[in-house]
Structures are given as structure tokens and as C-alpha cells.
Amino acid sequence: MQATKSQLRSRILAARRRLDAAERERDARDLARHAAALARPGETVCGYxxxxxxxxxxxxxxxxxxxxxxVLLPVARRDAEEAPQPLAxxxxxxxxxxxxxxxxKEPPPPWLTGAAVREATLILVPALAVDRRGARLGRGAGFYDRTLGLADPTAALVAVVRDDExxxxxxxxxxDVPMTHALTPRRGLVELGESPGPPGGSST
Incomplete structure (x- = not known):
């Protein structure tokens, strides 16, 4: 029987907590190196x-x-009823x-509205896991669920995960809005589903 989202979240978070500081630093360094090939001058990128x-x-x-x-960074807020809003x-x-x-951590005001995500050609999305079709497992808060549908349909949606995720x-x-790619420390940019190809013309 397939594990539920809740079970998968618990399992993946526990595995991440077991990583030592040296592994985390190595992964962060490798991800930053791969990211250098993803953006072009003047393009808008949504990160986190x-x-x-x-x-x-x-x-x-x-x-x-x-x-x-x-680079635009997300601003997460809930409304008066505690419902998540599209990211500013x-x-x-x-x-x-x-x-x-x-x-x-976020940039100070002034902020752009959620519609600003449509200007991005590349959106780096935090994820606990992603599958080969592009389905993403998040933490369940719902902010990205309400945001990614506003993105340009041609934008690269890149889930940032560890290799075994x-x-x-x-x-x-x-x-659910499917991811077009994953970015991992060892494999770099990985095409998912029926993606149109790597952003920025990279063949990583």
C-alpha cells in the first residue's frame, strides 16, 4: 500500500535530520554550483x-x-481566517x-503582489520530495499550491531536493501543479515529466 503524504513527510524529515553538518554543507555547496548554470542576466528568478x-x-x-x-523571495502570510494566501x-x-x-527570512517591504511570480522564468520550489512525473510533496501549508498556478506556463518549476528524494x-x-525539473546536489538539473527542456539552455 502506498504511503500517505503524512507518512512520507515524517519519513523524509527524519532522514534529513540525521544528516550531519558536513553533509549539509557539501549539499549546499553542490546545489549552489549547479544553480550558477540556471539563470541568465536580466531574468527574474523566484527563490527561497x-x-x-x-x-x-x-x-x-x-x-x-x-x-x-x-531574485525574488517569498513572503508568506495567512488571512484573518488563518487560510494561506498566495505568496507575495x-x-x-x-x-x-x-x-x-x-x-x-524575507526581504523587507515594499513587496510585490502574488502576480509578480508570472515575471519569473525560473522558480525554485522547496520540496520534501518529487516524483518522476513532477508531482511535488511539500510541507502541506498550502502557500505554493496557491501560488504556482499564477506562474507563466513556460516557466521552469524546479523542486530543490536531495538526490534520494x-x-x-x-x-x-x-x-497540484507539476514540477518541470528537480535540482539535486549530485545529479544537478533533472528533467521531469514532459518538460520542454532545461532552463537557460543548460544540458546539466
Whole structure:
């Protein structure tokens, strides 16, 4: 019987917590190296600041900026009824991140509306796992579920995961927006589903 999303989340989070500091640093360094090939000068990229055991790093975001990309970072908020809202976005500038709800770091105001995601040609998405069809397993908060449908249909949607977090099949809902690629420390950019090809013309 296929594991539920809740069971998979618990299993993957436990595995991530078992990683030692050296493994985390190596993964972060490798992801940043692969990211250098993904962005072109002047393009808009949506990224994220990792929390806890999430793959990625500020160094990865800095690499994108050094490549000339405009990097937007998410601003997560709930409404008065505690329902998650589509992510707002703030432009990343070194040294200007502030503490935010949910243990996140975000750019200070002014922020762009959720519609700003449509300007991005590349969207790096935090994930616990992704399958070969592009189905993504998130933490279940719902922010990205409400955001990715606003993206340009031609944008590359890239789940950032560890190498063993690309699975054969994950539970998926009809409203889920599939990822076009995964980015992993060892394998680099991995095409998923019926993706149109690597962003930026990379063959990684």
C-alpha cells in the first residue's frame, strides 16, 4: 500500500535530520554550483531561503544574483481566517533580510503582489520530495499550491531536493501543479515529466 503524504513527510524529515553538518554543507555547496548554470542576466528568478533541514542556502541565491538575475523571495502570510494566501514577493538584496513568520527570512517591504511570480522564468520550489512525473510533496501549508498556478506556463518549476528524494511515484491531487525539473546536489538539473527542456539552455 502506498504511503500517505503524512507518512512520507515524517519519513523524509527524519532522514534529513540525521544528516550531519558536513553533509549539509557539501549539499549546499553542490546545489549552489549547479544553480550558477540556471539563470541568465536580466531574468527574474523566484527563490527561497531554506529553513531547518531544507536543501539550499543563501550562497545559492547569491550565485543567481552574481549571474545577473533579479531574485525574488517569498513572503508568506495567512488571512484573518488563518487560510494561506498566495505568496507575495520581495526583491533580494544582500544583508537586508528580516525575520518573518513561520521561522522564515524575507526581504523587507515594499513587496510585490502574488502576480509578480508570472515575471519569473525560473522558480525554485522547496520540496520534501518529487516524483518522476513532477508531482511535488511539500510541507502541506498550502502557500505554493496557491501560488504556482499564477506562474507563466513556460516557466521552469524546479523542486530543490536531495538526490534520494526523487521518487518513482507520490500521491497527487488534481489541483497540484507539476514540477518541470528537480535540482539535486549530485545529479544537478533533472528533467521531469514532459518538460520542454532545461532552463537557460543548460544540458546539466
Amino acid at each position: 531561503v531554506p529553513v531547518g533541514s531544507e536543501p539550499g542556502s543563501l550562497a545559492l541565491i547569491d550565485v543567481l544574483v552574481d549571474r545577473g538575475a533579479v 514577493w520581495g526583491r533580494y538584496r544582500r544583508g537586508e533580510l528580516v525575520e518573518a513568520p513561520f521561522g522564515l 526523487i521518487l518513482e511515484r507520490l500521491p497527487a491531487e488534481p489541483h
